[in-house]
Amino acid sequence: MAEKASPDLEKQALLHKSHDEEHFTSSDVVRDIIIGVSDGLTVPFALAAGLSGADVNSSIILIAGVAEVAAGAISMGLGGYLAAKSEADHYKRELKREEEEIINVPDIEAAECAEILAQYGVEPHEYDPVVNALRRNPQAWVDFMMKFELGLEKPDPMRALWSALTIALSYVVGGIVPLMPYVVIPYADQAVVASVVITLIALLIFGFVKGHFTGSQPFKSALQTALIGAVASAAAYSIAKLFRT
Amino acid sequence: MAEKASPDLEKQALLHKSHDEEHFTSSDVVRDIIIGVSDGLTVPFALAAGLSGADVNSSIILIAGVAEVAAGAISMGLGGYLAAKSEADHYKRELKREEEEIINVPDIEAAECAEILAQYGVEPHEYDPVVNALRRNPQAWVDFMMKFELGLEKPDPMRALWSALTIALSYVVGGIVPLMPYVVIPYADQAVVASVVITLIALLIFGFVKGHFTGSQPFKSALQTALIGAVASAAAYSIAKLFRT
Numbered sequence: 001m002a003e004k005a006s007p008d009l010e011k012q013a014l015l016h017k018s019h020d021e022e023h024f025t026s027s028d029v030v031r032d033i034i035i036g037v038s039d040g041l042t043v044p045f046a047l048a049a050g051l052s053g054a055d056v057n058s059s060i061i062l063i064a065g066v067a068e069v070a071a072g073a074i075s076m077g078l079g080g081y082l083a084a085k086s087e088a089d090h091y092k093r094e095l096k097r098e099e100e101e102i103i104n105v106p107d108i109e110a111a112e113c114a115e116i117l118a119q120y121g122v123e124p125h126e127y128d129p130v131v132n133a134l135r136r137n138p139q140a141w142v143d144f145m146m147k148f149e150l151g152l153e154k155p156d157p158m159r160a161l162w163s164a165l166t167i168a169l170s171y172v173v174g175g176i177v178p179l180m181p182y183v184v185i186p187y188a189d190q191a192v193v194a195s196v197v198i199t200l201i202a203l204l205i206f207g208f209v210k211g212h213f214t215g216s217q218p219f220k221s222a223l224q225t226a227l228i229g230a231v232a233s234a235a236a237y238s239i240a241k242l243f244r245t
Numbered sequence: 246m247a248e249k250a251s252p253d254l255e256k257q258a259l260l261h262k263s264h265d266e267e268h269f270t271s272s273d274v275v276r277d278i279i280i281g282v283s284d285g286l287t288v289p290f291a292l293a294a295g296l297s298g299a300d301v302n303s304s305i306i307l308i309a310g311v312a313e314v315a316a317g318a319i320s321m322g323l324g325g326y327l328a329a330k331s332e333a334d335h336y337k338r339e340l341k342r343e344e345e346e347i348i349n350v351p352d353i354e355a356a357e358c359a360e361i362l363a364q365y366g367v368e369p370h371e372y373d374p375v376v377n378a379l380r381r382n383p384q385a386w387v388d389f390m391m392k393f394e395l396g397l398e399k400p401d402p403m404r405a406l407w408s409a410l411t412i413a414l415s416y417v418v419g420g421i422v423p424l425m426p427y428v429v430i431p432y433a434d435q436a437v438v439a440s441v442v443i444t445l446i447a448l449l450i451f452g453f454v455k456g457h458f459t460g461s462q463p464f465k466s467a468l469q470t471a472l473i474g475a476v477a478s479a480a481a482y483s484i485a486k487l488f489r490t
Binding site: 035038039042043045046047050051054056060062063064066067068070071072074075076078079082086089090093117119120121122123125126127129130132133134136137140141143144147148151153214215216224227228229231232233235236237239240243244 | 280283284287288290291292295296299301304305307308309311312313315316317319320321323324327331334335338362364365366367368370371372374375377378379381382385386388389392393396398459460461469472473474476477478480481482484485488489
């Protein structure tokens with residue numbers, strides 16, 4: 001963003017703004033996919049590896065894995081839905097509170113508004129006209145307080161549902177990868193090797209793509225993501241072996 | 246918040262403000278505990294119930310459950326750590342970008358700043374003094390843009406670590422509840438009944454407390470939380486039974 005200043009500043013600023021907002025909306029979906037896939041790749045993988053360490057045969061491991069994927073997808077999906085819904089409810093409650101405060105205690109609200117601008121070294125004679133402009137327009141004043149005092153953005157009503165479906169589906173997609181070998185290989189000690197190889201490759205690729213989308217270094221992200229899978233499955237394996245003996 | 250206006254407005258506003266901030270910080274920890282406990286109660290519970298539907302004996306169910314708890318706690322804990330760390334990195338990158346923009350393209354930044362205030366119906370002659378005050382003080386200007394243009398708050402450096410430990414520990418605490426019956430009852434068909442009863446009670450209590458802390462209706466929250474557990478375990482049970490036959 002080292003663009004040169006141009007006369008058409010407002011247009012540039014608007015373009016810049018709409019660009020940022022697009023980035024933010026898509027990052028919600030990307031975040032949901034990341035949450036779903038990374039847990040879906042990691043937990044069923046570690047569970048299956050853990051059970052293979054306890055001499056359980058492939059068919060039981062597969063049943064456990066599939067049951068885990070179903071339970072995890074529903075728990076994360078419904079959990080995501082309720083979390084997004086409760087975020088929307090929280091916004092509504094705070095909006096109502098701000099609206100009441102602006103009617104009942106406008107002077108306190110105006111003082112809070114002044115306090116927000118004073119934090120940035122703006123002097124009373126500089127911010128007073130802005131505070132008065134907001135008092136003139138109660139709807140804009142409420143929006144201003146919601147964003148600037150409470151840091152809350154109006155949530156998208158469809159977001160809760162999409163978030164739930166995206167997380168759940170991503171979890172299932174992620175979970176299928178480590179379980180495939182147990183479908184085709186009946187011996188758990190052979191299936192687990194194939195599962196480890198396939199899943200580590202998937203985690204590396206997924207971590208790389210994740211890094212690319214979230215703006216982190218892709219190689220670092222690839223290694224970190226694979227590390228989580230490796231640590232989780234090593235722990236599950238050790239604990240299962242310990243409990244088996 | 247229907248308090249009467251008093252002469253000591255600034256003090257009241259400050260009190261109100263510090264109260265809100267306390268609420269926000271504690272809600273991060275509460276959110277981490279909620280994420281950990283609700284998944285910890287739900288997924289191992291559903292997995293164990295699912296496996297019992299596939300005629301697997303208690304000791305294997307217990308191994309699978311414990312392996313799942315270990316894998317889930319590590320995946321969520323490390324996942325939470327990396328998510329919080331990547332949030333902190335994102336903040337640092339955006340901060341650097343804003344700092345550069347303020348130096349390289351101050352007029353565009355000033356126009357963006359004006360645009361933010363104009364959205365709330367503030368007129369140019371009213372917001373110009375504020376924009377000029379910010380230009381006088383680059384550090385405050387950067388902070389203003391970070392919060393009001395990008396909606397980013399400076400993250401706490403210790404937050405990543407605490408978040409990871411809180412989520413992981415909460416997952417383990419939640420996961421112990423549904424698995425206890427499989428420790429003491431060797432017959433899976435009896436253990437699963439005890440597990441369902443204990444876990445549904447735990448989900449109801451947890452949902453109630455969660456509702457209390459997050460400001461939702463406690464009874465509604467109790468029923469919703471128990472419903473997620475019931476749906477997830479019913480799905481896991483059905484799928485495991487299907488795969489077994």
